Each structure stands twice: as C-alpha cells, then as structure tokens.
Amino acid sequence: MLRVTDLSCERGGLPVLTGIGFEVATGQALILRGPNGIGKTTLLRTLAGLQPAVAGAVTFPEDEGAYASHADGIKTALSVTENLTFWADVYGAALPDDILETFDLADLADRLGGTLSAGQKRRLGLARLGVIGRKVLFLDEPTVSLDGFSVKLFAKWLQKTHLAGGGVAVIATHIDLGLDAPDLDLTPFKADADAGGGTDEVFL
Amino acid sequence: MIALLLRDLRLAVRAGGGFGLGLAFFLIVVVLVPFGVGPDTAVLSRIAPGILWVASLLAALLSLDRIFALDYEDGSLALLATSPMPLEGAAMMKALAHWVTTGLPLTLAAPALGFLLSLAPEAYAYLLLSLLIGTPALSMIGTFGAALTVGLRRGGLLLSLLVLPLYVPTLLFGAEAVRRGADGLDPSGALMLMGGITAGCFALLPFATAAVLRINLR
Numbered sequence: 001m002l003r004v005t006d007l008s009c010e011r012g013g014l015p016v017l018t019g020i021g022f023e024v025a026t027g028q029a030l031i032l033r034g035p036n037g038i039g040k041t042t043l044l045r046t047l048a049g050l051q052p053a054v055a056g057a058v059t060f061p062e063d064e065g066a067y068a069s070h071a072d073g074i075k076t077a078l079s080v081t082e083n084l085t086f087w088a089d090v091y092g093a094a095l096p097d098d099i100l101e102t103f104d105l106a107d108l109a110d111r112l113g114g115t116l117s118a119g120q121k122r123r124l125g126l127a128r129l130g131v132i133g134r135k136v137l138f139l140d141e142p143t144v145s146l147d148g149f150s151v152k153l154f155a156k157w158l159q160k161t162h163l164a165g166g167g168v169a170v171i172a173t174h175i176d177l178g179l180d181a182p183d184l185d186l187t188p189f190k191a192d193a194d195a196g197g198g199t200d201e202v203f204l
Numbered sequence: 205m206i207a208l209l210l211r212d213l214r215l216a217v218r219a220g221g222g223f224g225l226g227l228a229f230f231l232i233v234v235v236l237v238p239f240g241v242g243p244d245t246a247v248l249s250r251i252a253p254g255i256l257w258v259a260s261l262l263a264a265l266l267s268l269d270r271i272f273a274l275d276y277e278d279g280s281l282a283l284l285a286t287s288p289m290p291l292e293g294a295a296m297m298k299a300l301a302h303w304v305t306t307g308l309p310l311t312l313a314a315p316a317l318g319f320l321l322s323l324a325p326e327a328y329a330y331l332l333l334s335l336l337i338g339t340p341a342l343s344m345i346g347t348f349g350a351a352l353t354v355g356l357r358r359g360g361l362l363l364s365l366l367v368l369p370l371y372v373p374t375l376l377f378g379a380e381a382v383r384r385g386a387d388g389l390d391p392s393g394a395l396m397l398m399g400g401i402t403a404g405c406f407a408l409l410p411f412a413t414a415a416v417l418r419i420n421l422r
Contacts, residue, residue: 052422
C-alpha cells in the first residue's frame with residue numbers, strides 16, 4: 001500500500017538521508033529506528049508531504065495519508081470533544097461512538113484542552129487519528145509522555161482497529177510497542193554531508 | 205472549511221482578546237486625537253475621515269500576528285496542511301475569521317466615534333460603507349503578512365513593516381470616499397476602486413498565502 005523508492009531527503013538545505021527504499025503491505029506497520037538526529041522526523045515529514053523529497057518517490061493511495069508529530073495541535077480553549085469534532089469536520093468524517101472510550105478519554109470529554117496533563121493531551125492527539133479515518137499513518141514518537149497503560153491502549157488500537165482494518169503505519173519510536181512489525185534502521189542510509197543534493201545547490 | 209471558521213471564532217470568543225482588544229484600541233486612538241489637535245470642530249471634522257481610517261488600519265494590525273502563530277506553535281498548522289482541506293481555503297477562512305473579530309466590530313463602532321470627531325452628517329453612510337468594503341482587504345492582506353512571518357520569533361514588528369505599506373491603496377480610497385461624502389461630492393469612484401482592491405485581494409492572496417505557508421512549514 002505504501003512504497004518508497006530510492007528516497008533522499010534534506011533538512012535545512014543539508015542532505016540527511018539517501019537511498020531509502022521500502023514497502024509496507026496493507027495491514028502492516030514499519031518501525032523506524034536510529035539514533036537522535038539520524039533523520040526519522042525528516043523522513044516522516046517528507047513521506048507526509050510537508051517537505052519535498054530531494055530524489056525518489058513515495059506512493060500511496062491519494063488522500064489517505066495522515067501525519068502526527070510531537071505537537072498534537074490541541075486547542076487549549078476547546079474541550080476534548082470539540083477538539084475531536086473539529087478534526088472530524090475537517091476530514092468530513094463522523095465522530096466514532098467509542099472513540100473516547102478507546103483512548104480512555106470518556107471522563108475528560110468536557111474538559112478544556114488547556115487543563116489536560118501532558119499524557120492526556122497525547123491521548124487526545126492520538127484519538128484524532130482514530131477520528132480522521134486515514135489509512136496511511138506517519139507517526140513521529142507517538143508514545144512520548146504516555147504511561148505504560150496508555151501505550152498498551154494505543155498499541156491495541158493500532159493493531160486491532162487500524163492495521164486490522166486495512167491500514168498501514170510508519171512509526172518512529174524508541175520503545176517497544178509490542179507490535180508484530182519489522183524494524184528499519186536508518187543508520188545505513190545516512191547521507192554524506194558533503195554529497196550535495198540539497199535544494200540550495202543550484203545557488204552555490 | 206466552515207469548521208475552521210467556526211473554530212477560530214469560538215477560540216476568539218473564549219480566549220478573549222479577539223473581539224475586545226482591537227475595538228478598545230480603536231476607541232482610545234480616536235479619543236486621543238481631540239486631545240492632541242485641540243477641540244476646534246472645524247479642524248476635527250476636516251481630519252475625521254483620515255483619522256478614522258488610520259485608526260482602523262492600526263487596530264486591524266494589532267491582532268494579525270495571532271492569525272497563524274498559535275496554530276503554528278501547537279502544531280495544528282502542520283496537521284491542517286496535511287488534511288484534505290486546501291491550504292488556500294484555510295487561508296481565506298483565517299482572513300474571514302479575522303475580519304469578523306476585528307473588521308466588522310470596527311465598522312459598526314466607527315459611526316459612534318465619527319460623532320466624537322464631529323464628522324459631517326452626510327459622511328456617516330459612506331464611512332460605514334467604505335469600512336465595510338475596505339476592512340476585508342485589510343484582513344486578507346494581513347493574513348498574507350502573517351503567513352510570511354509565521355515561523356519567526358518576534359515577527360510582529362516585521363509584520364507591521366511588511367503589511368502597512370500594502371494597506372496604502374485601501375487607506376487612500378477609503379478616506380477619500382468618506383471625505384468626498386462629507387463634502388457632498390460623488391464618492392462612488394473611490395468606493396468602486398476599493399471594492400476592486402478587496403475583490404482582487406480575495407482572488408489572489410489566498411494562493412500566495414498558501415504558497416508561503418508551505419514554504420514556512422518545511
């Protein structure tokens with residue numbers, strides 16, 4: 001469902017990763033591994049289309065990609081339900097009935113986003129993924145500030161609902177989510193900083 | 205796209221500072237003018253159209269840097285950019301939300317403040333009309349400026365420097381329409397030119413705004 005061929009990406013005009021290729025079949029996930037600064041976030045942003053690729057191609061069904069990063073996009077002056085309803089409206093989707101229970105947010109439904117703890121905010125940010133109904137997810141450190149119970153909750157949703165429902169996911173994480181998913185270590189794809197290929201090259 | 209407009213309006217109401225601040229600023233600037241130039245009604249009524257329009261520009265400027273800054277900081281701008289909503293549409297909705305929270309209250313309050321500056325009685329209708337036609341352009345141009353400076357720390361001052369020169373045509377025709385109305389001349393030419401500017405802004409600037417946002421989000 002997701003195919004990446006010979007992809008190179010850059011960050012701030014410097015090449016970061018080069019020659020990446022992988023395929024993720026329907027119902028599968030891929031875990032990105034590698035030390036800090038290797039380019040996991042850059043790769044995910046490139047896959048999601050937030051920044052252009054230097055070379056190579058990313059193919060997945062049109063209008064099926066979604067991106068989630070460290071920043072959850074939660075509005076502090078809106079309640080938990082209002083935050084989710086907004087994203088449902090943007091994606092033209094209906095709010096699933098059990099979404100609050102799935103992410104253990106039922107007791108917080110009417111709380112304002114600004115009064116949530118870091119972990120609760122994170123759960124709300126992840127619940128957005130359950131609302132928008134996209135098949136191809138690019139997740140950047142989805143479990144930051146989650147406790148063990150919430151990590152299991154999220155992993156369960158990912159496995160039982162998202163992947164079982166025909167989705168795919170590319171996840172950058174340092175912890176073990178307990179998913180049956182292959183790892184991709186990005187270290188071999190590290191670009192030579194002098195190799196060029198950044199978009200500034202034509203100006204230099 | 206309507207969802208974004210409604211969300212922004214709701215946020216403006218709840219977070220405060222949306223409706224009230226720009227309006228209060230407008231009020232204070234206009235009230236300060238008679239203190240500065242003296243109570244001579246002949247002088248005041250002569251400069252009233254210009255003062256009301258300049259004060260509207262400054263009041264509209266006040267809340268511009270919040271248009272994208274908050275969404276940028278909490279990450280929702282990146283999420284919007286990857287959502288099915290076209291970024292061009294999002295830019296237009298942002299401008300519209302800014303107008304409803306700033307331009308519209310300014311327009312409605314302006315006649316009351318015209319009274320403070322002893323604006324000529326014939327000019328009130330044209331003051332209302334010119335602000336109604338002109339303030340949407342201020343919001344749209346300002347949204348473009350806000351997109352240009354979205355990733356910058358303390359971009360507010362730069363934003364003012366970028367946006368104020370772009371406000372000149374709207375100011376020229378807006379104040380001219382009110383002045384002509386006060387002098388009993390036909391202001392339709394100035395109003396139509398201003399309408400043209402507003403229509404042009406809404407036709408072109410959403411695309412420029414979206415392009416700039418995409419670059420700033422990289």
